[in-house]
Amino acid sequence: MRRLGVLGSVLLAAVLLVGLCGTAQAVEPIKIGVAGPMSFTQGQGHWNGATLAAMEINAKGGVKVGNVKRPIELIKVDTNEFMSIPDATNAMELAITRHKVDFLVGGFRSEAVLVMQDIAMDNKKIFLGCGAAHPELCTRVTKNYNRYKYWFRITPINSKFLGKVIFIQLGTVAAMMKQAFGLKKLSVAIIAEKAAWNEPIVAAAQAALPKMGMKVAGVWRPSPVAKDVTAELGAIQRSGANIIFTSFSASVGIPFAKQWGELQVPAPVVGINVEAQKDGFWAATGGKGEFTQTLNTYARVKMTEHTIPFFDAYMKNFKEAPNYTAGTYDAVLLLAWAVEKAGTLNSDKVVPVLEKSKTVGTAGLLAFSKDHDVIWGPGYVTSLGTQWQGGKNMAVWPYKWEGITFEGTVPVKFPPWVIKRYKK
Template identity: 25%
Template sequence: MTDSQDHRETTGNTVGLSRRRGFDRRHVLKTTAGSAAGLSLAGCLETAGSIVGSDDVEPVTVGVLAPNPDSDSIGRSIVQGSRIAVDELGKINGRDVEMVVGDTNSSPQEARRQYQRLVLEEGADVTVGISTSEALVPLMDDIAEQETLHLTAGSATTTASQMVNEEYEKYKYHFRVGPVNGSNLAQAQIEFLTEKGGDIGWDSIAVLAEDYDWTEGLWAFYQSRFSDLDIDVTMWERYPPATDDFSSIYDDVEASGADAAFISTAHTGTKAILDWGPTEREFAFGGIHVPMQLPSYYRLTDGACRFAVGYASATSTSELTPKTQPFVDTYQQTYGGQSPVYTGFIAYDAIKLFADAAGRAGTVDSETLVGTLEDISFTGTTGTIAFHEPDHQFAHDVIYGEENVHPVYFQWRETDDGEGVQEVIWPDQHASAEYVDPDWF
């Protein structure tokens, strides 16, 4: 096992390795219920617990699941945002807080293995993270089996929330702190186009999306709703996952007369940018572009993303709540000037939210906290966090809206000293700059 896969981070005076709950009362009782041996063992453990392992001395353990945190910006931001939250908390309900990291290695199989390790071996009281839908959906059965709260900080799939809605008692331990789900992502795009499209000259668009699972809901929503917009859709294309040359696609976009390519991309986003800006294509470019959310993306692409428009839960230039900029400042001071990716904001919020719920309930017990979280309203860095009710089609997903969590649109611009900056252009109340056309138009 690599250092990153078995990485332990602690704060306060924790008991440390001596309290590892590979031999955990909750899980032992669960697997031995109904047998005489199980009853006997439970009694022994409760007796021993009153002497050396009672809840009033055990640390609260936060398990953090992140892809390749040593090399991947999204995974690293999950870990670093979590680290700041844990350091700021120090204690939850008078108990020290420790943080244990599982490197999912961007693999659904490894995500499940690391989740089991964090809960069964490390005794995690809550898990936070998972940035992709491909990893989250297979993990839902593990979360249900372990009956331990999981707070998602990255995946946008609606499948998880639909599972909670359809089989509530089984899947109720899952909550999505962010980003907003795929359906709400699509709604945000429509609102942006409706409120801002005409102002920035996007009267016609070519709708593009990579053919991955995470775009299925987006694509269906776009096709059902774009006809209602006062914007002409000149072409639709859901392109193959292996696409590494956008030349012919962009030829079609130009031939269609679209003012902008409106894209939904994660895995193929950088190639899409490199085939747009440097070749000075005669249309604007924007939409959901996951790599463009990286604060370092301008430097990483040598400015190829200049004038491109992207979407994010928050940026280092945004001030969505009184907590946004203080978190950015702390993050930059702690990590040598680095700025958080969207997953860093959300992971930070998730742990602070968990602590707030535990304080209200007086316990970190998952069964109890499900009800507490269902009723909670909490101001985070990305907005006011509250969750849809169990009978909602998107049960336990963070609520999208101006009074809750509302993402921003930004445009990559170049500063006077040649650096890139994500200037917020929408919503207007959070805007830090006006949109400008590419200078080759």
């Protein structure tokens, strides 16, 4: 009888244990697929940003869905989209059908993201874009809302607004030149790497500059992988340009900045130089890239109360400054917030919450237009202008633009050789 009692206790304990384990197993993680070219810096940014967000959420116990707190589990979706579009589609299909992800964030190359978007929409998975800037991705939401409503763009601002920001920054530098040196009419040299994505930017610059009261000194199109641009810089100097407008995404951004500093071309540089957004730029140019100004997304300035803690945490964990694809951080936090608010993972119920959302992200106030594009403008996400000053990539724009100056932003500095050239 006593033996039966012991056996009964063991059985009872086993049942309880199984029950407890069952309860523990019932807390399924929320699976978020982080899609990006993981062998490249853009994909690394995607992954790092999302990792940081997941760490923060999980440290707080997870996301509250109904009465249960569920942890975030990230699934790495290596799209390899620079090399192969089919690879990207296969990776998306794998993530959705095999890994059973609940949501997706990331994407970079516009052509690939279009196809990836279709796969996510086929499966009614919310896909928060964090890399591709083409407006068509959001136009699809307007054209066919019921199919594409699961798509939202978090970062970057779309290419039309990116263009607008560059010209605002160019206008700001031009106004400073006029004010500081008493110049009447400025001429601008356009130098853009020979790549397809630059065609509309060059055309827009040629059209916009005369409207902004400036003259086009000439257009130079070096190879994206050029190692020597002294010929172009010499020609720019001879053209008498007062400002150099750059548009570089490839490695040519480094020799350009280095040789511009070495030759001391008397014209400040403003525009896009993706290499100048990276931490390694200073070392790569041997410090000669000082005063290079570029469009940027992140710098250690207080765009919102979350920017500096995010920037510091990112630096601490990954030993580099975040690039714009690290906006997956905001994407994952936004998803967690929306899921808690909707009380479910059901995409159809989370979408209306996201549509009405107005949350403070790391790059500004995150809200969406009717086509699910992140809103750009004063009070929302604005983007940044940064300039290398004394070995640091400092935020220089917005500076008193529409009444906005982020804490930590400094004024643009002109190189001494520019001041020497124009100071009377």
